[in-house]
Amino acid sequence: MAKSRPLYPSWQRLLAELGENVKLARLRRRLSSEQVAERAAISRPTLSQIEKGEPTVAMGNYFKVLAVLGLEKDLAQVGRDDKLGRKLQDAELPVRERAPKHPSDT
Numbered sequence: 001m002a003k004s005r006p007l008y009p010s011w012q013r014l015l016a017e018l019g020e021n022v023k024l025a026r027l028r029r030r031l032s033s034e035q036v037a038e039r040a041a042i043s044r045p046t047l048s049q050i051e052k053g054e055p056t057v058a059m060g061n062y063f064k065v066l067a068v069l070g071l072e073k074d075l076a077q078v079g080r081d082d083k084l085g086r087k088l089q090d091a092e093l094p095v096r097e098r099a100p101k102h103p104s105d106t
Contacts, residue, residue, distance in 0.1 A: 018062075019053030026051075047099045076100050081092040 023062070024034050042061050049057045050065055063104040066072045079085075 004056070012053070012055070015053035015055055017053070019051045022062075022069070023051040023067060025071060027067060031069075036065060036068050039068045 037044045
């Protein structure tokens with residue numbers, strides 16, 4: 001099994017913010033951690049890890065919790081306003097073709 005690489009601090013902060021937002025959404029709905037974990041079919045420790053923004057939790061578990069909280073459609077917003085991608089597309093930067101791996105492939 002390959003070793004996982006640590007996240008950049010800025011990425012870890014974003015995950016921690018996501019976890020905090022999940023926790024706040026749960027508390028606003030007056031749902032206990034037991035209720036959310038049961039409805040999402042995950043364990044309470046896994047929910048706790050999600051609320052802490054742990055990067056080792058599977059994306060599917062994050063999605064299940066968001067679905068229980070009614071926030072699953074927020075994932076559809078990811079990349080919707082991709083300013084950098086649009087600028088690159090508009091610039092029509094040429095894409096370099098890779099050289100053949102073997103000289104006989106030409």
